Amino acid sequence: MSNKYSHIHLGHGSGGLMTRELLDEIIFKTFSNPFLDKKHDGAILDIAGPLAMSTDSFVVSPIFFKGGNIGELAVHGTVNDVAMCGAIPLYLSLSFIVEEGLPVPQFREIVDSVKRTADTCEVQIVTGDTKVVEKGKGDKIFINTTGIGTVHPRARISANRIQEGDKIILNGFLAQHGMAIMSQREGLEFESDIVSDTTYLHFLVRELLDAFGEKIHLFRDPTRGGLASVLSEIATDIGKGVVLYEKALPVEKQVAAACEILGLDPLYVANEGVLVVIADASVEAEVLDLMRRNPKGEHAVTVGSFTTEHPSKVVMHSSIGGKRVVSPLLGEQLPRIC
Amino acid sequence: MSNKYSHIHLGHGSGGLMTRELLDEIIFKTFSNPFLDKKHDGAILDIAGPLAMSTDSFVVSPIFFKGGNIGELAVHGTVNDVAMCGAIPLYLSLSFIVEEGLPVPQFREIVDSVKRTADTCEVQIVTGDTKVVEKGKGDKIFINTTGIGTVHPRARISANRIQEGDKIILNGFLAQHGMAIMSQREGLEFESDIVSDTTYLHFLVRELLDAFGEKIHLFRDPTRGGLASVLSEIATDIGKGVVLYEKALPVEKQVAAACEILGLDPLYVANEGVLVVIADASVEAEVLDLMRRNPKGEHAVTVGSFTTEHPSKVVMHSSIGGKRVVSPLLGEQLPRIC
Known part of the structure; x- marks a missing residue:
């Protein structure tokens, strides 16, 4: 052939x-x-x-x-x-x-x-x-x-099981896939070593379910539309609010710089190896600990939580003390990202 | 929206x-x-x-x-x-x-x-x-x-179960989907009422398995490459020969005419509602009978059988008494047919 x-x-x-x-x-x-x-x-x-x-x-x-x-x-x-x-x-x-x-x-x-x-x-x-x-x-x-x-026999994954106080935990850095693709696109090339985060997350998911079972309420991987779109969707669907801490959001320096040059918000950029774990607050520390011992979760960090205060809204608490509503992505930011 | x-x-x-x-x-x-x-x-x-x-x-x-x-x-x-x-x-x-x-x-x-x-x-x-x-x-x-x-609990579908003497039974007319598409393609339009045979076959399959179980050795639906390609593949895979009776092959008049105009052999043209049943010879009559009582099989007919005489070859017995080897389709006859 x-x-x-x-x-x-x-x-x-x-x-x-x-x-x-x-x-x-x-x-x-x-x-x-x-x-x-x-x-x-x-x-x-x-x-x-x-x-x-x-x-x-x-x-x-x-x-x-x-x-x-x-x-x-x-x-x-x-x-x-x-x-x-x-x-x-x-x-x-x-x-x-x-x-x-x-x-x-x-x-x-x-x-x-x-x-x-x-x-x-x-x-x-x-x-x-x-x-x-x-x-x-x-x-x-x-x-x-x-x-x-x-x-998984211990899985009870459902957005409806999310409660006030639930923690939103990420396994690692945001926006890497989207910015890697972007940096290679015609007319948008710039010097960068940004590498896609494309990877598998299922072994980490299995470990989390083995250890915490029904204490894990939801998993999501924020691909197209990024973290902002996934959290907005969940907030809308269940009528609860999301609080996000800007300071906690993990974005690599180079990715942040590339986003700034291009006027993109890493919250909306596609990921292909990011895991969002929504877990009962009671297991937060243990979840972080387990994740950090897995190569796919070594940068695990809590970035926010659920609240009943502003139903269906995602509100970002910024590094300098302000608050702003994070709207879902409307149209296309980066076509054909995945 | x-x-x-x-x-x-x-x-x-x-x-x-x-x-x-x-x-x-x-x-x-x-x-x-x-x-x-x-x-x-x-x-x-x-x-x-x-x-x-x-x-x-x-x-x-x-x-x-x-x-x-x-x-x-x-x-x-x-x-x-x-x-x-x-x-x-x-x-x-x-x-x-x-x-x-x-x-x-x-x-x-x-x-x-x-x-x-x-x-x-x-x-x-x-x-x-x-x-x-x-x-x-x-x-x-x-x-x-x-x-x-x-x-299906009674299914024992495998090309390896095909024996000498097994009957090749079709549920209906050949080449209708391919010729319907062809008749609508740019530059190849001609007057015709040929209609695609696209349909479902699973209820008929279930009835056949309910009734005959392991006496049914194989099902195939000859889509791209047509009946010739499917039978050639099976013959090659199991090292047995296929005898086909040209006279028995069901081709509607209009489809046959369109094939002739375009120099196409209906044996190689795609179908989307044709079922090939390869059954033990002992149940041939009953299989035909059951199929003919189902709307998806009313034109059921035996078109050939398996033999050990010419291993891996499909041989057509023509209407006028001759024999010819049916080769598998090589390249593209009708691109984007399905």
Whole structure:
């Protein structure tokens, strides 16, 4: 395959021999496992419920960026979404929409990243699909992953369980993914070593559930729209208020500087490795302690809490003593960030 | 939403308020169910294994065609793929990649079709995602659906169970979807009333498994690449031969004529409502009888059988007494058919 074709052709999406060759030489060889090796239309999984299911399509541009690529992102994104349900992700489907003309080595590199990332995350790619669209009708490659996993036996994740006083705890620095992508975009390039934070969060989630069970009320990963949008959504949905402490918000110097140059607020910028834990106040110290001992949570910090004082509103207490309402993001700040 | 915006904007993919509005007014309102109403990153499903899981991305062009649209196709396609595993589809994820500028009424029509089709198929849309890409970086709308379902207790579906003498039975006419799309494509329009056969097959599959259990060795739905590609794949995979009877192949007159005009062989043209049943010869008559009593199988017919005589080859016995090898499709015949 790789010798015969240097680029993806429309024929690779035909369902005929060219498709078969592409799948055999790149997909099946890379992911070989008992599910995929059957080459059927789907996979049979021996798994007991209750299950969590989540889906995400990835359209990030550029497809290769500092700290990762669209393949890695597609695994992390869905693994994390399943984890946010309080579940342990086990199986992923993988579906490509490839634009005609994508260099085969780039496709191969992305597929290899998916495989490597899935292995690290201990999830298996069990079924898939590959479509090819004409040049100019797509943009290099889009990926959908859909994940399923078993709900953690101690999980009782629900926004409705959030109470006054609940703590909002983050695992690390904000806005890194969005600013990494931004720094590589045409016309917006500037000197920076900002690296995407794309990573998996499910092992940390499992540890937290093992240790604290129902004391954890909600997990969220603030991707598109950033932390501000996620907290605004929750506040609106449950009719409680959020207090945020500006001083506590973890933003790396370089990211803060880049945001300032571009007039962006890190609160609205996408993250791909940030975990928001909403926990009962009684376990705050222990949660922080556990998180800080996990490599994915070493910078864990409490950034705010829930209140009944200003229902449905997120209010920021600024470093200099002021207060302001944090509105949700309206339109597009950074298109195609994930 | 509909009053404020006539077309999809990039901001509808931002993760902010515009996204929320689009989701609230079109997606959540349409699909409202206990899973989606939680507006979480995923759904919790109470389901017992073993499960079948299948995924498909749909990139058909045009998105509205005679007999259906991309929304219907996206439900049928995945429902059928899950059914082909010998399972009863229950839950679907739904993920859109929308090109900026898609008229909102078109988006709404597609979403409504998804809902209607899911209801008819008795599957629920439990989780989803919506991304927006810039004009010229996609093509109106692409849809991914991923389905899960419970394996039928009597199913023992596996190509390895196919034996010499097994019958190849079709539920109806070939090549209708491909030729319906073709007849609408720019530059290839001709007078025709050919209508896509897009439909669901899982209720028929369930009836067949209820009645015949392990006597059914394999189900396949010959979409991209057509019947020829599916049978070639199976023949190659299991090292047995396929005999096909040209006279028996069900092709409607108008479809046959259109294929002739365009120099296409209906054996290679995509179907979206064709079921291939590979059954033990001992139940052939009963299988045909059961299928013919189901509206999705009223034209059921045996078109061939498996043999050990020409391993891995599909051989067509022509109407005039000749024989020819049916090769698998090589490259692209009809791009973006599904």
